[in-house]
Every structure is written in C-alpha cells, then in structure tokens.
Amino acid sequence: MxxxxxxxxxxxxxxxxxxxxxxxxxxxxxxxxxxxxxxxxxxxxxxPGFIDLQIYGAGGKLFSAEPTVEALTIIENDLLKKGTTSFLACMATNTPEVFNACIVAAKEHRKIARNCLGLHLEGPFLNPKRRGAHVEAHIRKASLDEVKALLDFGDGVIKMMTIAPELQDDEVIQYLLDNDVIVSLGHSDASIEQATAAYDQGVQTTTHLFNAMTPIHHREPGIPTAVFNHHKAMASIIVDNRHVDFEVVKFSQKLLKERLFLITDAVTECTTGPYQHHLVGDKFVMPDGTLSGSSLTMLQAVKNCVDHCDISLSDALKMSSLYPAKLINADNLKxxxxxxxxxxxxxxxxxxxxxxxxxxxxxxxx
CATH class of the missing domain: 2.30.40.10 (Urease, subunit C, domain 1)
Known part of the structure; x- marks a missing residue:
C-alpha cells in the first residue's frame, strides 16, 4: 500500500x-x-486532529437554519481545514420539523461524510429556568415513546444528547444510555444531589461547564461541585473568556484533569430562524443581547489554555483530542x-x- x-x-x-x-x-x-x-x-x-463534540456551524452555514446535505458538507470541509478532524454537528432546541430535517440530512450525508461523526441534540429536553439562548416555547419534558421514536428515526446518527435530568424520568435516561447515546447534563437546574444521582445512573458528561446550570454556592453547591466530586463524570468547557473566565478554567482543569475537555460551541452569523446570531466583538449574541455561542476554533481554545489558564500544551492537546475521543469510545483509534x-x-x-x-x-x- x-x-x-x-x-x-x-x-x-x-x-x-x-x-x-x-x-x-x-x-x-x-x-x-x-x-x-x-x-x-x-x-x-x-x-492529533481536534475532536469537537459541540459545534453549530462553520463556513457561513448554521446547520439548524439550513438543514441540508450541502450545508453540512460545507461545515465539515471548513472545519477540516481548521484542524477539526472529527466533530458532532449540534442542534439547539427547535421545532420537531427542524429536528427531523436535520436528522434526514445527517442520514443522507452519512454516505459521504468525512469528519462529521453524527449529531449532538442540545435540547429540547431541558429546564426552561436555565434555557440560556434556547427557545422556551419548544422546551419540554421527554416521554419514553417520543425518545424511542426519535432514536428509531435517527437510525444511529444521534450520538449525543444534552438533557436536564431533574425533569426526565429515569426510564428515559436509561433508554438513551442503553441505546449507546452519550447523555450530557446541561441547561439544568439540578441540585448537587440530583446531578450526582444522574451521574451515578450513567450520565457520562456535562455540557459547557458553568454555563446554563446551577452555580457553585457555599450553601448550595450546584452542578459544578457534583462534577468535581464525582469519580467518573466528565465536562466540556468553552475557553473563550466570555463563557467562562480563564481563572475558572484554570482551577477546573486542576480538579478535573482528564475529565475536562474542550468544545467550541461555535456558531456563525445567521439572520433567519429562531437562532439569529450576531457577532459582537469576539462573541455571538442573540438580537436581545443574550450570549449565544462562541467564535472559537479548537486551535484558539488550545492556545487560550496554554497562554491564559496555566495548562501545559500536552494537557491542552489531550483536552482537544484524547479526552473527547475517550468519551465517544474512539480512543483506540483517534x-x-x-x-x-x-x-x-x-x-x-x-x-x-x-x-x-x-x-x-x-x-x-x-
């Protein structure tokens, strides 16, 4: 050869x-x-090539606004040129019609996929109290029948799902886990007890640590403390100094070590649909000013870790590649x-x- x-x-x-x-x-x-x-x-x-498990768009295309094979191909080609050799295309809370269109496109695109590994559904099974930029009208509690139908329709392209576990029945979470969906705790108002119970049940990780979740308080420890104290739970983090201050990233990495990994949570300019992202400085916001997504690349996130967060280059590179590979059970290959x-x-x-x-x-x- x-x-x-x-x-x-x-x-x-x-x-x-x-x-x-x-x-x-x-x-x-x-x-x-x-x-x-x-x-x-x-x-x-x-x-190693970067692995980004949460990104909404690139190359001028926001996947949920253009749920087509062509848009997904543009996104993956743009990311590949920037060093992201594996990624999950993320979708925020939306209508069933948009979710279905994205799933159809992802299934069709799978035949020609290069670095796109599938979909990460961030919603709609979230807590409206911690919705962030998500559209509240579409947030709801999951039913087991709905989740079964969703995974059947997805036919294997749904790889990861962010949920608020305090609002979901245990049987829903267990069904997702039993069907090899990576479950991430996020956009959640869970207490430390509820979050710990979710991790003990098998929820593997946490979506954008510190953002859209109960905070650390000395009398109400919140989700971050549950992650820090758990022996297995992982967490993603956005290292842009907008979503999380660099000093907080610094101590989080010292506590979590191999359980903390990088995502970009990146979006792109969009003026249609419910998620209209506008670039203001180096961050994206919704029309009402709500912080909506980053403008990060994975390489810039690595550089920020090294330059501002007292993280060694070798550790920052693992956060961008090996640790997310472990989460998706690909660390024997990537x-x-x-x-x-x-x-x-x-x-x-x-x-x-x-x-x-x-x-x-x-x-x-x-």
Missing part, C-alpha cells in the same frame, strides 16, 4: 516532547514512529499519535500556527 512520512518533527508521547522523529503513514493509519535520519533540530510539531491510530494529524510551527492538516493519511488543501 502507498505510504508517506513526516520527517524531522516533534510530537508528545504522553507528556514528553520527543524530537527528531519520523511518523510513517500507511494508507489511513500511522504505521510506525521512529528516529529521523537527521540530526537537524525539529521544526514542526505534529499533534486522539493520539501512535502506531495503529488513524492518521488524523496537524502540523504546527513553533508559534502553534496551523501549517498542514492530514486526514486519514491525506493532506488537506487550504
């Missing part, structure tokens, strides 16, 4: 930066890593540079600027 190699590069082996390496690619996978046949100092840093792993690789210069994207062993043109 044809193969290629990245020579005279550096990469992180666990937390150790190893220099003067040659990464050999055979087909779509990494086949070997060894010393380069040169003593020249490494110029390039090679890292999120790491090792023999047998998929050759989803990014080449950075010494200033952490993106120079090349390699996806399944193929260089992606800018």
């Amino acid at each position: 044809p193969f290629t190699a990245l020579s005279n590069c550096a990469y992180f082996q666990d937390d150790q930066l190893v220099k003067n390496q040659e990464i050999t690619i055979n087909g779509t996978d990494i086949s070997n890593i060894g010393d380069s046949n040169t003593t020249q100092e490494s110029e390039a840093l090679v890292i 999120g790491k540079i090792a023999s047998g792993y998929q050759a989803d690789l990014l080449v950075l210069d010494q200033e952490l600027n993106l120079k090349e994207v390699i996806f399944k062993g193929v260089s992606i043109p800018n």
Whole structure:
C-alpha cells in the first residue's frame, strides 16, 4: 500500500516532547514512529486532529437554519481545514420539523461524510429556568415513546444528547444510555444531589461547564461541585473568556484533569430562524443581547489554555483530542499519535500556527 512520512518533527508521547522523529503513514493509519535520519533540530510539531463534540456551524452555514446535505458538507470541509478532524454537528432546541430535517440530512450525508461523526441534540429536553439562548416555547419534558421514536428515526446518527435530568424520568435516561447515546447534563437546574444521582445512573458528561446550570454556592453547591466530586463524570468547557473566565478554567482543569475537555460551541452569523446570531466583538449574541455561542476554533481554545489558564500544551492537546475521543469510545483509534491510530494529524510551527492538516493519511488543501 502507498505510504508517506513526516520527517524531522516533534510530537508528545504522553507528556514528553520527543524530537527528531519520523511518523510513517500507511494508507489511513500511522504505521510506525521512529528516529529521523537527521540530526537537524525539529521544526514542526505534529499533534492529533481536534475532536469537537459541540459545534453549530462553520463556513457561513448554521446547520439548524439550513438543514441540508450541502450545508453540512460545507461545515465539515471548513472545519477540516481548521484542524477539526472529527466533530458532532449540534442542534439547539427547535421545532420537531427542524429536528427531523436535520436528522434526514445527517442520514443522507452519512454516505459521504468525512469528519462529521453524527449529531449532538442540545435540547429540547431541558429546564426552561436555565434555557440560556434556547427557545422556551419548544422546551419540554421527554416521554419514553417520543425518545424511542426519535432514536428509531435517527437510525444511529444521534450520538449525543444534552438533557436536564431533574425533569426526565429515569426510564428515559436509561433508554438513551442503553441505546449507546452519550447523555450530557446541561441547561439544568439540578441540585448537587440530583446531578450526582444522574451521574451515578450513567450520565457520562456535562455540557459547557458553568454555563446554563446551577452555580457553585457555599450553601448550595450546584452542578459544578457534583462534577468535581464525582469519580467518573466528565465536562466540556468553552475557553473563550466570555463563557467562562480563564481563572475558572484554570482551577477546573486542576480538579478535573482528564475529565475536562474542550468544545467550541461555535456558531456563525445567521439572520433567519429562531437562532439569529450576531457577532459582537469576539462573541455571538442573540438580537436581545443574550450570549449565544462562541467564535472559537479548537486551535484558539488550545492556545487560550496554554497562554491564559496555566495548562501545559500536552494537557491542552489531550483536552482537544484524547479526552473527547475517550468519551465517544474512539480512543483506540483517534486522539493520539501512535502506531495503529488513524492518521488524523496537524502540523504546527513553533508559534502553534496551523501549517498542514492530514486526514486519514491525506493532506488537506487550504
């Protein structure tokens, strides 16, 4: 089979930066890593491709506003050029008709998908008290029959769902878990006891830590404390200093370590439908001024972790790749540079600027 190699590069082996390496690619996978046949100092840093499990749009397309195969293809191609080699297309609370259209498009797109892994449904089974920018009229409690019908119609494209567990019946949550949907606690007014019970039941993670949830209070500990104290619960976080202050990211990473991962929660300009996002400075807001989404890329989130949050580069890279890969049970294939792993690789210069994207062993043109 044809193969290629990245020579005279550096990469992180666990937390150790190893220099003067040659990464050999055979087909779509990494086949070997060894010393380069040169003593020249490494110029390039090679890292795993980014995995973003919550993004609404890119390339000027908001998926829920344009639920088509064409829009999803534009989104994934734009993300791929920016280094996101795996992602879940996210949908906010909306009408059943919009949800169905997005699911139909995702099922059709699956035949040609490159880096899109499926859908993350953020809603509609949320708590209206913590709705944030979500449309309250469409928020509701789930019924087991509705969830069964939704997953049947989804035919495997629904990979993740954000819910407010304090408002859902245990049988609904258990059905989602039994059908291999990653369940995330979010847009929730749960107490620490309710959140802990959800994690104990099997809810794996938490959507955009600190945003749209009960806060930490010294007499009412809230959801973040439940996450910090749990032995397994993970959480995503938006590192843009708008959704969460950098100082809060700093202590959260020290507490959660491998249980904290990066998302962008990124949107794009949109002037149609219920989610009309307008860029104000470096953040997106709704027409009424409500913070709605970020303008982050995964690379900028990594840089923010390193530059502002006292997080090492090796840890920040794991937060953007290995840890989300573990959540989606793909850490034996993605999120790491090792023999047998998929050759989803990014080449950075010494200033952490993106120079090349390699996806399944193929260089992606800018």
